[in-house]
Structure formats: C-alpha cells, structure tokens
Amino acid sequence: MERSGPVLTIDTMNPTVKNVEYAVRGPIVARAVELERELSEGMKKPFAEVIKANIGDAHAMGQQPITFFRQVLALCSYPELLNDSTFPEDAKSRAYRILQSCGGNSMGSYSASQGIDSVRQDVAHYIERRDGGVPCDPDNIYLTTGASDGIMTMLKLLVCGEGATRTGVMISIPQYPLYSAALAELGAVQINYYLNEEKCWSLDISELQRALDEARHYCSPRALCIINPGNPTGQVQSRQCIEDVIRFAAKERLFLMADEVYQDNVYAEGCQFHSFKKVLFEMGPEYSNTVELASFHSTSKCYMGECGFRGGYMEVMNMDDEVKAQLTKLLSVRLCPPVPGQALMDLVVNPPQPGEPSYDNFIKERTATLSALAEKAKLTEQVLNTVQGISCNPVQGAMYSFPHITIPEKAIKEAMEQGQQPDMFYCMKMLEETGICLVPGSGFGQKEGTYHFRMTILPPIDKLQILLIKVKEFHQKFTQQYS
Amino acid sequence: MERSGPVLTIDTMNPTVKNVEYAVRGPIVARAVELERELSEGMKKPFAEVIKANIGDAHAMGQQPITFFRQVLALCSYPELLNDSTFPEDAKSRAYRILQSCGGNSMGSYSASQGIDSVRQDVAHYIERRDGGVPCDPDNIYLTTGASDGIMTMLKLLVCGEGATRTGVMISIPQYPLYSAALAELGAVQINYYLNEEKCWSLDISELQRALDEARHYCSPRALCIINPGNPTGQVQSRQCIEDVIRFAAKERLFLMADEVYQDNVYAEGCQFHSFKKVLFEMGPEYSNTVELASFHSTSKCYMGECGFRGGYMEVMNMDDEVKAQLTKLLSVRLCPPVPGQALMDLVVNPPQPGEPSYDNFIKERTATLSALAEKAKLTEQVLNTVQGISCNPVQGAMYSFPHITIPEKAIKEAMEQGQQPDMFYCMKMLEETGICLVPGSGFGQKEGTYHFRMTILPPIDKLQILLIKVKEFHQKFTQQYS
Structure with missing residues (x-):
C-alpha cells in the first residue's frame, strides 16, 4: 500500500462498486443538468429548455398528485388539521x-x-x-x-x-x-x-x-x-x-x-x-x-x-x-x-370507497391521469413509426417507448473513434441540438448490433407532440448528415 | 444442490447476512411486542404496560414534534394550504x-x-x-x-x-x-x-x-x-x-x-x-x-x-x-x-430565525425538550447509582445510560445452561417481571466478564421515575434470588 495520498482512491476502493452502472442517471443526465444551468445563465443554445424524458418521474413532468392522498399526508404531518373543517371526513378518518x-x-x-x-x-x-x-x-x-x-x-x-x-x-x-x-x-x-x-x-x-x-x-x-x-x-x-x-x-x-x-x-x-x-x-x-x-x-x-x-x-x-x-x-x-x-x-x-366524500374526485383524477397516459402511449408509437429508420413496438403498458433506431455506418464509426456506444453518441447529439434528454439503449442492454433509446411518455400531451416532432427532425438530420 | 424443497433456505442463503446481528431490535424486542399483544388480549401479567426503553424513539415515548417543522411539512404535502391564513408566514415561505x-x-x-x-x-x-x-x-x-x-x-x-x-x-x-x-x-x-x-x-x-x-x-x-x-x-x-x-x-x-x-x-x-x-x-x-x-x-x-x-x-x-x-x-x-x-x-x-413569527415558539419547544432530556439524564444516573450492584457513568450526552451491572455467579451459571448471555438472561427476566424492555450490553459489546444494559432516558419524567424504581427493585430481587 502507498504511504502517502488518500486512503480511499479509485484504485483502492471496493471494486464491485466500480462495476456498477446506472444509465438512467448516467453521463447524459449529468450533461442535461449542465445544459439547464448554462441556459439559466443566459448562454445561447439551439433550444429554449431541456426536456427530461429519461426517467419515469411523473410529477416533475407536470402530473398532479391525487388530492386525497396529499390531504391525508398533510393531516398526518400536522394533526392539528384534524380540527379543520375544510378537510373531508374520509381524509380525516384515514389520517386518524x-x-x-x-x-x-x-x-x-x-x-x-x-x-x-x-x-x-x-x-x-x-x-x-x-x-x-x-x-x-x-x-x-x-x-x-x-x-x-x-x-x-x-x-x-x-x-x-x-x-x-x-x-x-x-x-x-x-x-x-x-x-x-x-x-x-x-x-x-x-x-x-x-x-x-x-x-x-x-x-x-x-x-x-x-x-x-x-x-x-x-x-x-x-x-x-x-x-x-x-x-x-x-x-x-x-x-x-x-x-x-x-x-x-x-x-x-x-x-x-x-x-x-x-x-x-x-x-x-x-x-x-x-x-x-x-x-x-x-x-x-x-x-x-x-x-x-x-x-x-x-x-x-x-x-x-x-x-x-x-x-x-x-x-x-x-x-x-x-x-x-x-x-x-x-x-x-x-x-x-x-x-x-x-x-x-x-x-x-385503501383509496376512497364508493359513498365516501372523496370518492368521485379520486376516480376523476385517477381516470384523467390513466387516460392521458394511454393517449400519450398511442401518440408516441404512431409518430415514431412515421420516421424512416425508427421502429417502435406498441407501448402496451408502463411509461416508456423503446424504439429501434437505425444508425448509419459513418456515425457508428465516429462514435467508436470517440470511445462511445453509437446510441450514446446519438442521444448525446440529440441532447446538444434539441435539449431532449433520452437514455441510450445500451444502458438497458440490447441485441448486439441493434440500437435503441428509452423515452418516457410522461410529458404533457402538447409538449409530447413537440418533442416527438423534434425527435423526428433530429433523426432525419442525423441520418442525412452521416449518410 | 438438493433437487427438492425451496431454493432459498437457511443453508443456501447469503452467509454474510446470517452473520448480521442487531440487538436493538433483537429477540428481546420481539418478546416485548408479544407481551403487548398478550396484555391487549387480557392476559394477566405482573405489570400493566410494556415500557420500551430499548430504542431512541423519542416521539413513541411521547415527545412532541416541533410545531414549525410539521406545519411546513403539511404545507409541502398539500400546497393548497399555502392559501390558509392560519399558517404563519415563515412556515409558508420555507415550504414555498x-x-x-x-x-x-x-x-x-x-x-x-x-x-x-x-x-x-x-x-x-x-x-x-x-x-x-x-x-x-x-x-x-x-x-x-x-x-x-x-x-x-x-x-x-x-x-x-x-x-x-x-x-x-x-x-x-x-x-x-x-x-x-x-x-x-x-x-x-x-x-x-x-x-x-x-x-x-x-x-x-x-x-x-x-x-x-x-x-x-x-x-x-x-x-x-x-x-x-x-x-x-x-x-x-x-x-x-x-x-x-x-x-x-x-x-x-x-x-x-x-x-x-x-x-x-x-x-x-x-x-x-x-x-x-x-x-x-x-x-x-x-x-x-x-x-x-x-x-x-x-x-x-x-x-x-x-x-x-x-x-x-x-x-x-x-x-x-x-x-x-x-x-x-x-x-x-x-x-x-x-x-x-x-x-x-x-x-x-434552517429553523426559524429571530424576528420571524415562529421563532419564539420554536425556541420554547426546543429548549423544553433539551432541558427535559438533561434533567432525565441526571435523574437516571442518580437513581441507578443508588442501587448496590449497579454503577452508572454520567450521561453527558446522547439519549442512553449504559450502567455496569453485577450479576451473581449463580445467575451466570443458569444463563449459560440456557445458552444465553448472562445480561440477556437478566434483561429477559426484567421484561417478564416488570414489562421494561432494555437491551443487554452483549448486543453492543463489552469487556469480557462485564455486564451492562442500555436504557434510553426518553420516557416522560414521571414515567422514568417509576421505571427507575422498578429497575432498582428488580435488580435487588434478582441479586437476592441468585445469591
């Protein structure tokens, strides 16, 4: 062991930890955060905002919490509120x-x-x-x-x-x-x-x-x-x-x-x-x-x-x-x-039950969120499949599309020269040019020689529409550039 | 490998997990929970309630949360409350x-x-x-x-x-x-x-x-x-x-x-x-x-x-x-x-600052809790040191006393015969007879041949007084019984 310098270094630390990889929060997200800071400092970019479609983080994408859940959590946090007549009785009884x-x-x-x-x-x-x-x-x-x-x-x-x-x-x-x-x-x-x-x-x-x-x-x-x-x-x-x-x-x-x-x-x-x-x-x-x-x-x-x-x-x-x-x-x-x-x-x-005061609103909120997700799943599949070189399976469930993308040979070569996976190279370029943050398929594993990205379907529908068009345009430009 | 029976057994599981021990929530606490259930089912015991002095769990012992903290947490949980005029402005600005x-x-x-x-x-x-x-x-x-x-x-x-x-x-x-x-x-x-x-x-x-x-x-x-x-x-x-x-x-x-x-x-x-x-x-x-x-x-x-x-x-x-x-x-x-x-x-x-509306109450609550703890630390040391065979260092800080206890040879022998550490034997007996749940020193480690227990100083002062008297009486009885 060396007798000077820190005890804990990259060479002396637990090697199993070094082997850990976690793409959903990897280098591409770090760069997205940097870009956000640069934007907020007034640096000029070819986009006005960074859209993080890398992680299934619904509220960050604007989804609203279920009112009943948050009422009960507030009551549990500050039980004085149990005396507040504006809270519904079923929320109070759950909190109690x-x-x-x-x-x-x-x-x-x-x-x-x-x-x-x-x-x-x-x-x-x-x-x-x-x-x-x-x-x-x-x-x-x-x-x-x-x-x-x-x-x-x-x-x-x-x-x-x-x-x-x-x-x-x-x-x-x-x-x-x-x-x-x-x-x-x-x-x-x-x-x-x-x-x-x-x-x-x-x-x-x-x-x-x-x-x-x-x-x-x-x-x-x-x-x-x-x-x-x-x-x-x-x-x-x-x-x-x-x-x-x-x-x-x-x-x-x-x-x-x-x-x-x-x-x-x-x-x-x-x-x-x-x-x-x-x-x-x-x-x-x-x-x-x-x-x-x-x-x-x-x-x-x-x-x-x-x-x-x-x-x-x-x-x-x-x-x-x-x-x-x-x-x-x-x-x-x-x-x-x-x-x-x-x-x-x-x-x-144990959500609100039929007959309880919060039931109708709970059902309304839940249905609205799930219907919007279903609509966004469909839209994502449809738009992505209009792009030549992108092929997307139906999003039957969960919160993500994982389309197959065709990356031109020239781009693969350039990525390799830079020591990057081709889909990382692709996603990094998309981030820099459009502000859209996706996760390359290599972070999830894929058949050798195939390339993908994961994109959440969570942005609000109007934003998702814009995002999908931007992805489409980027893919077309990228393909042209490297053909 | 066996070809029948479960895949995961005590013999085939991760051996490092088996080596883990955690006395603060060990067998003595499991027994305390059992005793509580037996009491609630109407079984007769030599005590009316189980007092858990095994873990530094202040609120469970009746300590009240800081009002300001809980107000802010309620506001963060259910931001509609930001419009509620009964919440102080500094709580609102923190939540915001x-x-x-x-x-x-x-x-x-x-x-x-x-x-x-x-x-x-x-x-x-x-x-x-x-x-x-x-x-x-x-x-x-x-x-x-x-x-x-x-x-x-x-x-x-x-x-x-x-x-x-x-x-x-x-x-x-x-x-x-x-x-x-x-x-x-x-x-x-x-x-x-x-x-x-x-x-x-x-x-x-x-x-x-x-x-x-x-x-x-x-x-x-x-x-x-x-x-x-x-x-x-x-x-x-x-x-x-x-x-x-x-x-x-x-x-x-x-x-x-x-x-x-x-x-x-x-x-x-x-x-x-x-x-x-x-x-x-x-x-x-x-x-x-x-x-x-x-x-x-x-x-x-x-x-x-x-x-x-x-x-x-x-x-x-x-x-x-x-x-x-x-x-x-x-x-x-x-x-x-x-x-x-x-x-x-x-x-x-980042608690309330001087001049903010919640400051005075925050200081009052914080001081009350810390003064009570100081008083209880002193009381614990004093009472325990009046017991022959118990010797307790000053509780200068934290939330526990860890007194040295003298266990008679006969009790040590009986414990060993039952395959128990002598201080586990002592604490288990105390639990069964008094309802007081402590953690034996062997769960924390101690010099070979010495015995201790850990007791929190958290119960409210009147309860702590009763608890200390019960510990004293138990120790005297135990010592007599095994002398």
Whole structure:
C-alpha cells in the first residue's frame, strides 16, 4: 500500500462498486443538468429548455398528485388539521387510523422494521381484491423504501457462493438497470435472456432455456427476474406466458422475482395485468405451495407517480420460515422504511370507497391521469413509426417507448473513434441540438448490433407532440448528415 | 444442490447476512411486542404496560414534534394550504422555497441522487455557523435516508480485499450495532477498540494503537469509526481527545468516520460538542488538507427526534474526486433519499430565525425538550447509582445510560445452561417481571466478564421515575434470588 495520498482512491476502493452502472442517471443526465444551468445563465443554445424524458418521474413532468392522498399526508404531518373543517371526513378518518398505528401517534416514530401492521393488513386486502380473492397473509408483506430497496434486499438474501457456484440471476435484456447495478454490487452473475423485439418484446421460454443452459456451465442460477409491464420495453405479458414462466421456474428450481410496479399502467386493447401471485395460485397446489415468489410494488408509478416519498412493498410466497426471520433481521438494521412513504402506500391500497366524500374526485383524477397516459402511449408509437429508420413496438403498458433506431455506418464509426456506444453518441447529439434528454439503449442492454433509446411518455400531451416532432427532425438530420 | 424443497433456505442463503446481528431490535424486542399483544388480549401479567426503553424513539415515548417543522411539512404535502391564513408566514415561505426546488413543485418528484441542491446549500450554511465559520462546500454534502444509510454507503466504498488484505474497520466497544451489522454484511473485519469505563467511557489513544497493531497481522485496517456523543455510552469527547484521534488517523492512514447524530444532545456541565470537521480544520493544513473524514447527521435525534422520516446527511472532506464520482453513481441506483426527509433536514438546518413569527415558539419547544432530556439524564444516573450492584457513568450526552451491572455467579451459571448471555438472561427476566424492555450490553459489546444494559432516558419524567424504581427493585430481587 502507498504511504502517502488518500486512503480511499479509485484504485483502492471496493471494486464491485466500480462495476456498477446506472444509465438512467448516467453521463447524459449529468450533461442535461449542465445544459439547464448554462441556459439559466443566459448562454445561447439551439433550444429554449431541456426536456427530461429519461426517467419515469411523473410529477416533475407536470402530473398532479391525487388530492386525497396529499390531504391525508398533510393531516398526518400536522394533526392539528384534524380540527379543520375544510378537510373531508374520509381524509380525516384515514389520517386518524394511520396515526393510531404510529408510536406516540406520530409519523416521527420508527415503525416496525417490516412496516406498520395496519398498513400491511391493508396491502393484504388490496392484493386479495386485485387477485379476485386469492388469500394474502399480512405476514408475507414487507414495506420497503421504494421497490428498488425491496429488490436489492431480496437479491442480497439470494447471492452466495464463489467461482462456478456463484449465484446467477436471470434478467431480461433490455432490462431496468437497477438489476444489473444490484448484481454488480453484490458480485452476482448476471444471466441475460433476450426479449423478442419482433414479437412485441415477448418472452420466449426457449430463450429462457438457452440462457439458463449456457449459464449452468459457469455459475449457479437461482433466481429469475421478470418486469411486467415491461421497463423499458412497455410490453404486457399474457396470462399464458406467465404460466409458462412459472412452470419453467418450478422445473428449473428458480426463485421468481416479479417487478410489478406498473400494474395499473396498461393501455393497449386486449391487454390486461395478471399478477404472478394470482396465476401461481390458480395453477394449483403443485405450484402454489412450492414455487418461491417475491413480487414488488411501489408508490412511484401507476396513476399516483409519487416517486419522492420512496414507498413500496413486497410480498413473498413460499419463503422458508428461517429465511423470513433472516429477512426481518436484515431489514431491522435500517430500522424502518420512511413512515410518510408507508402512509402513502396505505392510501394507494385503501383509496376512497364508493359513498365516501372523496370518492368521485379520486376516480376523476385517477381516470384523467390513466387516460392521458394511454393517449400519450398511442401518440408516441404512431409518430415514431412515421420516421424512416425508427421502429417502435406498441407501448402496451408502463411509461416508456423503446424504439429501434437505425444508425448509419459513418456515425457508428465516429462514435467508436470517440470511445462511445453509437446510441450514446446519438442521444448525446440529440441532447446538444434539441435539449431532449433520452437514455441510450445500451444502458438497458440490447441485441448486439441493434440500437435503441428509452423515452418516457410522461410529458404533457402538447409538449409530447413537440418533442416527438423534434425527435423526428433530429433523426432525419442525423441520418442525412452521416449518410 | 438438493433437487427438492425451496431454493432459498437457511443453508443456501447469503452467509454474510446470517452473520448480521442487531440487538436493538433483537429477540428481546420481539418478546416485548408479544407481551403487548398478550396484555391487549387480557392476559394477566405482573405489570400493566410494556415500557420500551430499548430504542431512541423519542416521539413513541411521547415527545412532541416541533410545531414549525410539521406545519411546513403539511404545507409541502398539500400546497393548497399555502392559501390558509392560519399558517404563519415563515412556515409558508420555507415550504414555498422547498417546493420551488422540487421537480414540478412536488415532493412526489425524485430529487437529485445527492439530494436537493437548496437543501445541501442550507446544510453547508448550518455547518459553517455551527463550526464558527469553517467553510463548507455543498458539493461535499450528500443527503441520506437517515444516518444509517450514509454510514452503510461509506463502508461499502471502503471495503475490499481478501484474506489478510481484507479491509478492517475500527469501531468502539461498546458500539452501536449498526456498525457490526454493516461490517458483517459487507464481510469486512471488525477491529474492536475498548472505551475506558473507569474514565467515563473515554477513548484512549494507547488502546487505539493496541487494537490497530494487533489487527495489522490479519487484515488491512483502513477506517476508524467514532460515535460522539457516544451511543450507547453517553460520553462527550473533549476537544483534546478529538485532536489526538485525528493525529492518530493521519499517522496510521485511516479514513475517519464521525457519527455525530447526537450533536445537540449534550447535558453535562463543562461538556461541549466539538465537530471533527471543526477540529480538523483548526489543526492546520497539514491535517485539514489530507485527513479523509465523513461525518453523519440525522433528523432522528437531538431535539427533533423525527425518526420515521428517515432524513440525514453526510459531509465528506478530502475525498478523492474519482471516489466522489463513484459515490454519486452508487447513490443514483437508489434514485434519491425520501423527499419529505430531505425537507425535514432542511428545516433542522434552517429553523426559524429571530424576528420571524415562529421563532419564539420554536425556541420554547426546543429548549423544553433539551432541558427535559438533561434533567432525565441526571435523574437516571442518580437513581441507578443508588442501587448496590449497579454503577452508572454520567450521561453527558446522547439519549442512553449504559450502567455496569453485577450479576451473581449463580445467575451466570443458569444463563449459560440456557445458552444465553448472562445480561440477556437478566434483561429477559426484567421484561417478564416488570414489562421494561432494555437491551443487554452483549448486543453492543463489552469487556469480557462485564455486564451492562442500555436504557434510553426518553420516557416522560414521571414515567422514568417509576421505571427507575422498578429497575432498582428488580435488580435487588434478582441479586437476592441468585445469591
């Protein structure tokens, strides 16, 4: 070891951390922030504002919070307001119930590490309703600091071994980069299975089998991660596909992790959200009593889009009791998930009911947001498919389009010379010329030699229209320039 | 690998997770929760209620939140209230400023991964004021999900190597078990240095040297963790001691981690909080330009006690720029700390100022809480020291007493036969007989053959008085029973 200079340097730090990559907040976003500052300082740019279509951050794009949720949160934050006659009674009774479940009736108390009891009960009831009566035990519910925290925690339990026995985890390509980042941080082996872009990003069991068989030569595959509706790819899995995946997991002895944070974000006709839990249960005891499943939900997406509160839950099924005890112990070290996020999760699973004073307005707000998203999903697909060299699958669900883009050879060559992925080169150029911030497909993974970008459908419709036209014009200009 | 049964079992799970222990929420707390349920179901017990003196959870013990903080949080949650004339103007202007810093003016947006810019600026100003003008760069501030999250993240950067080059981290014994838990999870080597109970839990440099010299034989020591004011031991470090520690860290090339979450909790006459940052700066450029330091603060302790919001920050000094970039990247995977916790942290570092409408009430509330804590610290020490077989150092700061207890040989024998640590046996018996929930010293570490418990000083004074009498009576009875 050197005897001078800092103790902690890039050469002496934890190498697994160095291996972590997270494109959604990578160099392109850093540059976008810089551009915003330059604009605000009066520097001249070929655009008037930076539009961040890189991240599923609904409120930042102008989506309004659900009034009822925020009323209850205000009441919980400052319970003096319970005496304020302008707040509706149902908001007050929800707030009262949440506060009754908090130590000293304050959101400032730690909760149980697994989450507030009454919130976990409400989550269980929600799941039962959602899944048409399939039973749910609140003991299987763990509240989390957003879904990312739950996913990371589950992976932490799963990963072990060294060399050829090191745990392998199957993830879709394209994937949401939390997965690759978490696996890198844990030093696990990432096993890629490719979604089928030709068939609307569907999941083929034969591809799962191929990936698994290859991986068994160099690691010990133990878990299979699914994102449904898909991020970044926007597909919604059919019931049949989910059954096939469950059968595959059972046959191959894989722990299933189902990332279902977009469960309300289904737009395409004929598509419907099926939870892994429900399908598993309906497949009968041979499966429902044996296949290990963790599913994840969050307050950040769907119609509420409350990312900043970092609320979420996970449900585990068929998890070994001793492992559950270890999970609870592990969670206890971080004391508890943020209580305001738990309160918000409670409201999401227990919203205003018919007959309650806030019901009509809640339905109105929720419907407006989901309809607007459906409209924007359609518009995005339509406009992008009018551009030669861009080909976009239907955005069946979630919040993103992930179109295939044709990048001319000359541009690929120039990118390579600059040591950049061609789609990073493309997105960086788009940012500099139009102010639009997208994430290159290479940040999510894609078939060798193909290029994509991820764009959220979140901007308000008038802005989205302008954005899509700008993307179109940029692509045409770029193609011309490098042809 | 077995071909049937669950994929994930106690035998196949991540072994480092199994090694994690966290006594503050361990078996004794699980039993306390059970007892509470039994009481509520009408079972007869020798006590009417369970008193949880195991964890620094101020609001759960009846401490009231600071009105101003909660007003601002309500305003941020439900900005309609900005039109409500019953809220003071300074609360409104703080809320307005926070919302202006949020994407779409909503706490529901993700913030930057490092935290909201304006909050980091306010934290920097707070540190400058606290440290008498020592400059603070907002770029060195990282907002966190409570202090635990920051500490875990820093350790994650630091830990690497295998076998004899595996990173060693020095922690005090007794310690707050987050440290041992984090080190176990990361597979780092825990290097114990013992605080000197005879000299009021002081830190002796010779003991640091002994621990380090021994550890160099089997690991690569890279970091030194200090908790000041001390948890669970309640001592407040002198300025001289901090200087000596910094000199030691410089000489031995150790990264310093200063856990300063109890910085406002100083009660004893002649004691004063000195931040490591300030002392480091005052030691001149030889130290202030070289010694790497991370210091941690939180919304959970001090006079606010807002644990449930999971707010906190860390400040890094002399951290290598490339490592800082890696730190930011690592944080970005979790997207951002909870925004309500960031807002609360902002209020803590930027409370009402003289002349503002909420100032007088804020000072009144803060003073009342801190005076009550000082009184309770004194009372706890006094009463415990009247008990033969209990010896308690002055509670100079923080929120806990950590008295030495004499356990009779016969009790030690019986505990051992039951496979229990003697102080766990003692605390479990106390819980069953009195309903008082404490944490055994073995959960924090202690010199071989000595026994302690940690008790918070947080219950309201009348309840604390009863609690202390009950502890006294229990100890006398226990001693008699096993003599």
